[in-house]
Amino acid sequence: MARPFQAAVLQFRIDMGDVDANAERAFALLREAARRKAELCVLPEMWSTGFAYDRLAALSGATPELLRSLGEFASGNRMAIAGSLPERRGKSVFNTLYVIGRDGAVAGRYRKAHLFQPSGEHLHFRKGTGDGVVPTDLGTIGPLICYDLRFPELSRKYFMEGATLFCVSAQWPSVRKAHWGLLNTARAVESQLFVVAANAVGRSGDFRFAGGSLIVSPWGERLAYCGEEEGLATAEVDPAQVVEIRRRIPCAQDRNVRAYRPTRRKR
Numbered sequence: 001m002a003r004p005f006q007a008a009v010l011q012f013r014i015d016m017g018d019v020d021a022n023a024e025r026a027f028a029l030l031r032e033a034a035r036r037k038a039e040l041c042v043l044p045e046m047w048s049t050g051f052a053y054d055r056l057a058a059l060s061g062a063t064p065e066l067l068r069s070l071g072e073f074a075s076g077n078r079m080a081i082a083g084s085l086p087e088r089r090g091k092s093v094f095n096t097l098y099v100i101g102r103d104g105a106v107a108g109r110y111r112k113a114h115l116f117q118p119s120g121e122h123l124h125f126r127k128g129t130g131d132g133v134v135p136t137d138l139g140t141i142g143p144l145i146c147y148d149l150r151f152p153e154l155s156r157k158y159f160m161e162g163a164t165l166f167c168v169s170a171q172w173p174s175v176r177k178a179h180w181g182l183l184n185t186a187r188a189v190e191s192q193l194f195v196v197a198a199n200a201v202g203r204s205g206d207f208r209f210a211g212g213s214l215i216v217s218p219w220g221e222r223l224a225y226c227g228e229e230e231g232l233a234t235a236e237v238d239p240a241q242v243v244e245i246r247r248r249i250p251c252a253q254d255r256n257v258r259a260y261r262p263t264r265r266k267r
Contacts (some may be wrong), residue, residue: 002139004238008038009195009213012230013202019062020218022150026083028160029055029072029232034077036234039102040138042198043083044213045146045171046095053124056093059084061073067098067106075104080136083198084169086147087111092126097143097169099134102213108134110143114151119207121147130154130159139164139239142191146170149183152190157193160252163243178211192245218245223248251253 010033012025013018026047033041048066049059063085074081080102087096087109101107111128119172142158144166166187172180179184180199186194194217201211214251215224215235223235246252 002095002137002239004038004236004240005039005138005217006233006234007040007196008033008036008232008236009196009198009215009224009226010041010043010179010232011042011199011211011213011226012047013203014044014047014050014204016050017047017059018057019059019066022048022050023066025067025230027069029230030073030079031249032082033232033234034079037232038079040080040167040196040237041082042169042196043081044168044200045084045169046086046171047083047200048085050166051121051171053120056086056124057088060088060093063087067100069105070098070100071104074100074102078102078250080107080138082143082167082169084112084140086135089126093124095121095125095145096128097139097145097166097167099136099143101136102138106135110134110142112145112148113154114147116147129184130157133158133163139237142167142237144187146172149187152187154201155187155191159193163191163193163218164239165194165196165237166191168195171196171200171204171207172210174208174210177204180210180212183212184214185216185220185222189220192218192249192251193242194218195236199224201228218242245257
């Protein structure tokens with residue numbers, strides 16, 4: 001069983017298309033998290049570029065170098081890092097959450113499966129198909145990106161694959177701030193695991209983002225919380241709590257798959 005460790009959520013303003021400025025903010029917070037002995041850090045969605053739709057293809061060219069820099073930082077500080085970046089594949093761009101292990105290698109990646117149509121994501125990104133969980137020495141991670149929180153089917157898939165924590169990378173707007181807290185808490189309780197969720201703050205393009213990055217326990221307790229300012233928050237994640245809660249309330253064992261089949265209507 002994995003041991004207890006410190007997790008951190010990092011939030012900052014994301015300047016549209018300004019990779020250098022965004023990276024400077026991200027690494028400053030990563031250094032602070034390392035000083036606080038964090039072993040897992042989660043960054044916001046599209047943290048290097050924002051949703052600079054007209055320049056995504058070009059801006060995604062910076063992602064390989066950022067991953068190298070993150071890998072060096074991760075291995076040097078024995079820290080796992082998760083966050084979403086634009087990934088170019090052929091003529092397509094994916095919104096991809098990378099999980100970098102404490103050894104500095106990319107342990108897994110997840111391409112956003114649910115694209116937010118009201119803001120035009122479906123016009124600029126290719127939809128992912130939902131890869132599996134990412135095993136790490138800190139636990140088994142279920143990766144989620146922003147809008148994915150509204151689709152419990154994906155979270156349930158990760159739960160059945162043995163996830164012990166969800167890493168959520170988001171740019172969740174202030175206008176729907178209440179949903180952010182509710183959905184992260186619901187995913188933690190229904191899947192009986194920890195949720196480590198990072199959001200953006202401030203204005204980026206036409207949107208203002210809510211902040212409120214948080215860490216939630218399997219009981220739905222808010223262990224750490226950021227307000228609306230740039231910064232970070234940390235909390236202890238103890239995988240033993242996941243095991244104990246799932247023993248006390250055996251949701252996986254008590255699932256009744258027959259009850260979930262589509263109902264056939266009589267004609």
